Amino acid sequence: MLNILRPIEILKEIEKERNDKFYIAGSGIREYLIADKIKRIRILTSFEALDIAREFMNRCEGYTMIEKEDGSIEIFSDRFVSLIFSKICPQGIISQLSKKIYTVDAVAMTLDDFIDFKPEKLINPHGGLEDINNRILRIVDGENLRQNPIGYLRGIRLMAEHELDIDPDTEIFMKEHVHWLEGIRGYEYTKELFRILDQKESSYYINLMDRHIGMLQYIFPEIEPMKNVGECKYHVVDSFTHSVYTLKVLEGVVNANGFFEDHLRTAYEEHTSNCMKSNIKRLSLIKLGAFFHDIGKPAAKFNDDKGRTRFQGHEIVGAEMLMEIGKRLGLSEEDTVTLSRYSALHMFPLVIYKNNDVSGDTLFNMFSQTEDETLDVLLIGYADIVATRKLLNPDEEMGNFKVHVEYIANNYITRYLPLKEMDKIITFEEIKKLVGEHEAMPAYEALRKAIYMGRVPLKRDKIDKFLSNISWK
Template sequence: MDSIFSLLKDISEKEDIKIYLIGGYLRDFLIGRVTKKMTLLIKGNAELIARDFAKKIDINIIEEKNSFKVIDIDRDLKIEFIELEEDINSYLQNRGITIQSLAIDICNFSDDIKEEIIDPTGGLSDIEENKIRIWDGELLEKRPIMIVKAVSLMSDLDFGMDEDTIKIIRNNKKLIANIDSNELGDQVFKILRNRKSYHYFGFMDKELEILEEIFPEVVEMKDVGECKYHVVDSFTHSLYVLKLTENIIYYEGYFEDHIREAYEKHACEEVIGEHTRMELIKLAAFFHDVGKPSARKIDVKGRVRFRGHEITGAEIIKNISQRFGLSIKERDILYRIVEKHMFPLISYKSNDVSSRFLYKMFKETKNETLDILLIALSDIVGTRKLLDPDEEMGKFKIHVEFMANNYITRFKESQDITDIITAADILKEFDLKEEVLVSEILEEIKKAIFKGKISRNKNSIMKYLKNIL
């Protein structure tokens, strides 16, 4: 980045225009973290500076409503140029969160910069104390997103929160209703991106009292859930399941190596933009039982039942997804996880890990199989641990691990057979009419490979087809 700073300094001096570095890059530099996203305030013509800079590094600029961006994918570089129309101190004071309200003249940027930093709200002191602080509660009226932004910064930096800030947020929690839902969703996903999401969800619930404002569905979850198998309400159970899910995800030696590696690759999959499957897994873990309030019934014996809660829950998670502007792909992933999360428990309770059951399950759970198995394991352990803390939990892990192994090593291999045989091969070899549903024949082949009836090679497949066609 040294060359970038040298270039910006030269432009600032040549044009006699102040360029200020602010925000996350400066904050991260001060705490020893590296980032390549940079926000610059230009006390003058921002477009002129942005175009001059972009020309010198041979990159086009992206013009937006109030700023200009230079993005270099190869160098993982993103610089935003914003025109500063007021005094720098006034601008920083209006940012609200102190550690985000720092700036430095680009010409003064060096390895030892603390003396040169512009700090009107005491952000430097808060960085040293690892503390998130909103310095003026009145600013929340203009920028209520700061309420949730403060928590996402806590989770990202592993900071605590100032007691006065906790009171300010509690007193202004109703302002969350004024936040754009997409903007709110972005901050929630930033919390889910980091470890200990369960802790910050709990913090937003107990300390800040804002979780119900973000997710109104939580209110009813707190009122139901206790039954023969659950000794706590649905909300408490779900928060515990989220904790267990994160514990498993981040515990390096929990699963056998090949299963762990499959999970790591799967969880890191980028779904849309900066959202990964990891965040969706965590969100689904928290809302896996969100359908219980609407599914609650009392049978003739007076027992509380929640039959079909996975179906009603899937519809609710779809509504949550739409509310936060998630993509269709993300909605489908969340819907399938919640809708199918009971499959592994059914398998365990019936002691059925037959190839017939597993194949049916994997066909229905699709690409979300590993997600569902992980959440189901956390669900089972979370339920049993509260019922009987001394019960051996390893048996549940072994059961789920067996299913995961079958999915990774057998099912996935059986599904893509285009390198061995195609529909055209079958039509030609057996002189079948084109209207024959070859897709059904291919499905029978895949099923036979999974069940071990035939080998995954063309000769074995052809012999099998001669017997069934």
């Protein structure tokens, strides 16, 4: 609790000066009891949340503030726990807790009781402590969910983060009233969705959202047609079931120790941990891409002249659909394009495998198109094929395809990524001066390929010699 001691000391100072009683509610207590680390604590105060947040920030440097849609104020820091300030309702703390959707949030403590953490001092009007200890998700009052249907996703996220089981009556209630989600807008649920995808086994919870509660159709109506197509020569299940399984396989790869060689595993961990423009983890965007990799199949379905079901071009149709989904989720333009590219490019590993062609020309052509999404596409492509083949033949050995993907990844890391250093040695503007404006782009591409193929080292004198030689044309 070292990261929360200093913030609480400051809060106690403000509390005393304001002659108020501050409460810690919900997440801070829940995380203290069942999580490895307290990430955020919610502070309830009789004063305006913004006033208390500003006063706190005047006394503790390093915090950044954001105002949330519900009127609360969140401040976060790299050094200390995040704080969420909310104004308590005039009727008092019991009434405030009765407005919570889930019992695991409907608990509170004074600052002093939290520091000493005396469970007997917990304000627990709805059995939240018992549900936290028993890892149960239970509704306080269904009316609270009706007024704030985003609570559907929040509930699934709480289950995923803390490995909660859903109370049977709560599950039935949520399923019976799932229509409350109708009309929910993308930007409202984006944060909760990606917090679900952040979890190691998000595929389980994605499946639960659909099979047990029926809520995915309101969030992503595009998935419903996927349940009616997909079965063909290569698929024994519908596209939706295949997509959930693909996500599960991908998570199995990412979560496994020793699946990839150490240098590949390190490269993947560094790459997938990057934060995207939309303030989401790259790995979570990859997971969404894996789930949606076949989203274009319903629209692309046709029967060939032999009566066989085909989905030719589904990756391009899917890419167009993901552009719209990315916009609906409020993702940045850059992240929306990345999500779209996961569908457009996911067939690359399979096509190269079928053609039995991993020549330098073929891989350079692939990398020139997949670029920064190469490792992502390889991961999605591998999960896609394993999810397909394992349902056709559960005992099939997938070692050859794994070696294939690893070989491509090795080539990308060791031969293609170093090309990023080329611009530090010679810029495109310098190439234009050397070969002329009209020849600059062909020369640039020819140089990159020559370096990739090992014909030209990354040295300026060798590069100048290559560009001056008419043979590159």
